[in-house]
Amino acid sequence: MAMRIVWHECQKAFKSPILIGLLLLFTAFNVFVIVDNSYFKEELKIANQLVEKYGRKITDESLLQFEKDLQDDLTALKEITGQEYQSVYDFLETLTFEDQNRYSEQEWRFIEQLQLKEMYFSMANDIDASYAKIDIQKVAEGTIAQSRLSGNAEKTLLREYEKFSQRFEEMKQNGEHKEWFFAGKAYFMHSFLFKTVFLHIVIESLMLIILSTALITNYEFENRTQLVTYGTTRGRRLMKDKLGASVAMAALLTTFILVATLSTYFIVYDYSNVWGTSINSAFNWEYNFPNIAWWNLSIGQFLSGTIAIVFITMLLYSGLTFTLTTFVKNSYIAAILMATFFVLALLIPGFMPTSSNLLFITSYSLSLLVLNTASSFMGSSGLIMFKNFEWMTTVCWTMITFVLCIFSLKWFHKKDIQ
Amino acid sequence: MILVKDISKQYGDFTALENINLEFTNGLYGLLAPNGAGKTTLIKMLATLIAPSKGEILYNGKNIVAMDEDYRSLLGYLPQQFGFYKNYTPKQYLLYLAALKGIGKKEALDKIDDLLEKVALREVTNKKMKKFSGGMIQRVGIAQSLLNDPKILILDEPTAGLDPKERARFRHLLTELARERLVIVSTHIVSDVETIANEIIMIKNRQLLYKDSVERICATLDGHVYETTIPYEQLETYRRQFVLLSEKQERGSMVIRFIHKGEAEANWLPLAPQLEDVFLYEYRDDIGEEV
Numbered sequence: 001m002a003m004r005i006v007w008h009e010c011q012k013a014f015k016s017p018i019l020i021g022l023l024l025l026f027t028a029f030n031v032f033v034i035v036d037n038s039y040f041k042e043e044l045k046i047a048n049q050l051v052e053k054y055g056r057k058i059t060d061e062s063l064l065q066f067e068k069d070l071q072d073d074l075t076a077l078k079e080i081t082g083q084e085y086q087s088v089y090d091f092l093e094t095l096t097f098e099d100q101n102r103y104s105e106q107e108w109r110f111i112e113q114l115q116l117k118e119m120y121f122s123m124a125n126d127i128d129a130s131y132a133k134i135d136i137q138k139v140a141e142g143t144i145a146q147s148r149l150s151g152n153a154e155k156t157l158l159r160e161y162e163k164f165s166q167r168f169e170e171m172k173q174n175g176e177h178k179e180w181f182f183a184g185k186a187y188f189m190h191s192f193l194f195k196t197v198f199l200h201i202v203i204e205s206l207m208l209i210i211l212s213t214a215l216i217t218n219y220e221f222e223n224r225t226q227l228v229t230y231g232t233t234r235g236r237r238l239m240k241d242k243l244g245a246s247v248a249m250a251a252l253l254t255t256f257i258l259v260a261t262l263s264t265y266f267i268v269y270d271y272s273n274v275w276g277t278s279i280n281s282a283f284n285w286e287y288n289f290p291n292i293a294w295w296n297l298s299i300g301q302f303l304s305g306t307i308a309i310v311f312i313t314m315l316l317y318s319g320l321t322f323t324l325t326t327f328v329k330n331s332y333i334a335a336i337l338m339a340t341f342f343v344l345a346l347l348i349p350g351f352m353p354t355s356s357n358l359l360f361i362t363s364y365s366l367s368l369l370v371l372n373t374a375s376s377f378m379g380s381s382g383l384i385m386f387k388n389f390e391w392m393t394t395v396c397w398t399m400i401t402f403v404l405c406i407f408s409l410k411w412f413h414k415k416d417i418q
Numbered sequence: 419m420i421l422v423k424d425i426s427k428q429y430g431d432f433t434a435l436e437n438i439n440l441e442f443t444n445g446l447y448g449l450l451a452p453n454g455a456g457k458t459t460l461i462k463m464l465a466t467l468i469a470p471s472k473g474e475i476l477y478n479g480k481n482i483v484a485m486d487e488d489y490r491s492l493l494g495y496l497p498q499q500f501g502f503y504k505n506y507t508p509k510q511y512l513l514y515l516a517a518l519k520g521i522g523k524k525e526a527l528d529k530i531d532d533l534l535e536k537v538a539l540r541e542v543t544n545k546k547m548k549k550f551s552g553g554m555i556q557r558v559g560i561a562q563s564l565l566n567d568p569k570i571l572i573l574d575e576p577t578a579g580l581d582p583k584e585r586a587r588f589r590h591l592l593t594e595l596a597r598e599r600l601v602i603v604s605t606h607i608v609s610d611v612e613t614i615a616n617e618i619i620m621i622k623n624r625q626l627l628y629k630d631s632v633e634r635i636c637a638t639l640d641g642h643v644y645e646t647t648i649p650y651e652q653l654e655t656y657r658r659q660f661v662l663l664s665e666k667q668e669r670g671s672m673v674i675r676f677i678h679k680g681e682a683e684a685n686w687l688p689l690a691p692q693l694e695d696v697f698l699y700e701y702r703d704d705i706g707e708e709v
Contacts, residue, residue: 001517001520001522004517004523005517005518008513008514008517015505220501223501223502223503223504224499224501225501225502225503226501227462227465227467227495227497227498227499227501228495228496228497228500228501228515228559228562229515229518230467231465231466231467231490231493231495231497232490232515232518232519233487233490233491233493233518233519233520233566234487234517234518234519234520235466235486235487235490237487238518414469416462416467416468416469417462417467417468418462418468
């Protein structure tokens, strides 16, 4: 019977034109953002081809083979151009505007491919040198200076960076960074997927979940049916069903947005051969510091982990909205208060003393967790670089949400219904 | 059997009900009082929607709050303002409420057909309720209160929005229902319960005033209700001196019905008191020192 009631409660959200309209609008917007950025999608195929031809791991042997193949390609370039070049870039430098019409479309495709291959080859050759320059101690000092940390906060961060330094060495020894992936500095695919696309997913899911939870929880009071519904056999236990329905709707809405958005993403961008590549790949290095996770995670595992974080966080937000809506009887005010809570959680660490560990403790918030998906599980993520950040935040907030939900249910159980 | 034991309800400094003691067995009870007298507060306590500040309500010796679902499974309740989902059809809404009452879907579907027939809404079973009149909505409300075939039926102002024909039909339905269950009808319209209630409960100044049969309540005014014809000019004097129950114009004069507890005048015609007379007398506004 309880399942039937939960289903009835879910139907209330399904029948909300605002909710359905927003869901479709958000999905369409995400598809647009992904497709609009796809002008380079053909170039990404090179990374897949490299994995197919030389294996996922970059070894001395595979690089040697790659170099030989590049020489063959340069010979082929000579046949096309009639001139010998040490690199396709030499050819491109001497190229004039008029020369462009001298070559067929197929020849140009070959030249472009060769250019990309040379780029990947050059990057692969530079990996050791680039990583040798990295000094984690200096990175720690830089972060501490930038954030003006002192006292306990400084000590805590230094301790964590010490652990991270060991992990960095271990990562290098494992050769996790020597695996083929899309060139980060050229395409920024990690940031695009885990920052831009996931940011859309998170914000949109959050809006829909807050609205649907508030709608389900407050439905009786807003339709003035509370005396009828809470006077039935089920009585105030209906609130439990409403919590179940809110969480089920949160799961459904998040799943819909995740599936629609990520399916589009992976249809547009070919990841077929790089799923197994480590997230710590040197090719995934986009900005000043490479992405280095605390664990050796493949792209597929990192994506699964990120999806899990987003999914769990959304369910927790549904629980928190439920608690708030039990006390605030207006759905729109509840939605505004939840949005304020979300933003406040981001701002609070900024008000903490930079000498205290409170700075880090207040950073363990759902807002920071879910807005930093690109840096999840990473040791290279500034003040939230802690190894336990993800699981600790999730577990703590699960407990907080659980306690708050129980408290609000108990409170409602004793409340007079007017 | 329901036993209301010394209950009071307070909202901050405001006392809505004070030391109410009542006993209900099978049959129809009319809870009669003007708006704001505390009827709805009492009814909501009987429906476990609000908790008494003091005292308790027992069903067969058990506290109804402690009985929780077991008590409410016996209860059919129509609140004063029956809320509904505008975009639902009566069938969808009743199916939802049936689920809340723990009734299986198949059983509910049969029951809903029967009840909608009973309240003459069969033809609009699948029409959205946003297009319904007040009377139609109220009939959906009555149907929902009967979904679980309740042993205790509590109806708060059930005739609001019903036209005279629907009221008559509803009274018949109530009489039929009260044969085998406890029915409590709260109303401020005397005619709703006067002819059908086994007992009338009246609340005044937050306390119980009467709980008795219509005859015995009317007997409290035996020999005090009169009718007389007066010139229009004297009407104001009578209004000041007596509790006027009704006034009507007849051939240029006024025929008035009133209460007087002293010596009667010669031209006053004594009448048998009606429940409406008691109601008007007990809940009269300040009308002077007479009576």
